[in-house]
Amino acid sequence: MTEVTRLYTDRNDLGATREVIEPLPAIEDGQVLVRIDRLAVTTNNITYAAFGDTPHLRYWDFFPTGEPGWGQMPAWGFADVVASTVEGVNEGERFYGFWPLASHWVVTPVRVTERGFYDGTPHRLELTSAYNQYQRVTTDAAYRPEDEDYQMLVRPLFITSFMLADFLTDNAFFGARRVLFSSASSKTAYGTAFCLQDRQEIEIVGLTSAGNRNFVEGLGCYDRTLDYDAVETLDVDVPTVYVDFSGNDDLRARIHHHLPQTLMHDCYAGSAHSHDHIGARGSQVLPGPEPKTYFAPTQIKKRNADWGPAEVTRRFNEAQLAFIRCIGHPERPWLLVEPHQGVRSAQPLIRALVDGQVDPRIGHVVILG
Known part of the structure; x- marks a missing residue:
């Protein structure tokens, strides 16, 4: 693939979007190119956009478009490394994290560990660090391949x-x-x-x-x-x-x-x-x-001090797995997953979310890979 497909959002009308196609960028030393595979698109994403200019949140600043009045709405999901110049981040690895509504993205991994990395792209350094962290699925104790859609959604x-x-x-x-x-x-x-x-x-x-x-x-x-x-x-x-x-x-x-x-x-x-x-x-x-x-x-900061980060993670993982088992129960699910194929499929979904016309029983997943 030689092109990147992105979805731009009108920052003054969150339900208005347009598809943008650009050449696939070449990566430089210290960078990694990922192919975004699947994203959860929910009311949560609309809230990110709505609060995009709030000074301590600045969600629009994570994935800038360079076009005044237009932004890339962020979403949580999974992406695969397709090219890497960074030691410890290898082609074919899969990461969970905060991505734009796009087919590909370039990150600058720093603080690379067994757990994953942080995106050290300069404009992100002053943004909330929790959104800059990318987790390897192979070292995530709460990850289950069959639960990917539920993990993204909840x-x-x-x-x-x-x-x-x-x-x-x-x-x-x-x-x-x-x-x-x-x-x-x-x-x-x-x-x-x-x-x-x-x-x-x-x-x-x-x-x-x-x-x-x-x-x-x-x-x-x-x-x-x-x-x-x-x-x-x-x-x-x-x-x-x-x-x-x-x-x-x-x-x-x-x-x-x-x-x-x-x-x-x-x-x-x-x-x-x-x-x-x-x-x-x-x-x-x-x-x-x-x-x-x-x-x-x-509260996370307080509990990290009270319990230690490892214990906070352990308690959260345990609760999250129990919650996923509950909402995805095969006989009485709280949440049914509805897939959408391609960037363009997200456009009517986003409009419906902005207008409050989405059934709470349905969890929407946009498949980009």
Whole structure:
């Protein structure tokens, strides 16, 4: 193959994309060319794009296009080395990591170890290092070839879920006896509920739309499921933590006004449908605690200090494998994988994700190889 196919996204209209075909680049000393094989494309990717210009995130800066107003949306998945000038990174090796929606990409491996490498391309050095790390599948204790699609679909989200569950536990649920999740049908929300489902002292309540209620109830990880219009039926005397996956200001206001004395903590954990950062649409004064943004790397850093990185990885791998076994259970799967072939196939999918028209039961995988 002598060409690279890329998908560019209009940064002012995330559902608008165009295919770009360019000559395959030649690599220089210290560089590696990979062929991107498969990527998970989910609401998570739309969130990356929506927060692409946020100063501490800067998702658009990972894979620059050089064209004003256009970006390459990042996604998690697997790629194979097709050419290498770097010792310790060999042709044919397979790596999991953060890639653009493209058929090929060039990386500059540094800090090469048995585990993998970091991309040391100069423009990435000032970006969040967790997104610059590429894991060899041969040394990943949680990797299973048959689980690749599920790993792509849930691992980036499940690290947020796992550490969020740990954050809540670490803080003794801020004195609450009930945890209330919005967007309960989102993978990050039910991943967190999965990690908390054995804690008998806490009631886990999922809020969702009427159309998704049967799906959420069928998951079995929430103690109770409510439609959004039933928020005001919640017992006002139960100390509650609100975990916000929706980013819906009106819903947040309803919860604060309904539980003005017993809302112990408001945790903004990411937006499944709205792409406005918390507080960006005004400074609405609410009764109860000020909403706080949860950032998984902060809890990871704390636990690396508490437990050591090896133990954090061991606990996460164990939980992730259990979660994948649950969501991919052959008799009662929580998530069905739907493949899409080629870069172009991602275009209608991205539009549907931006418009909120994707069934939460379906996990979408774009096959590029």
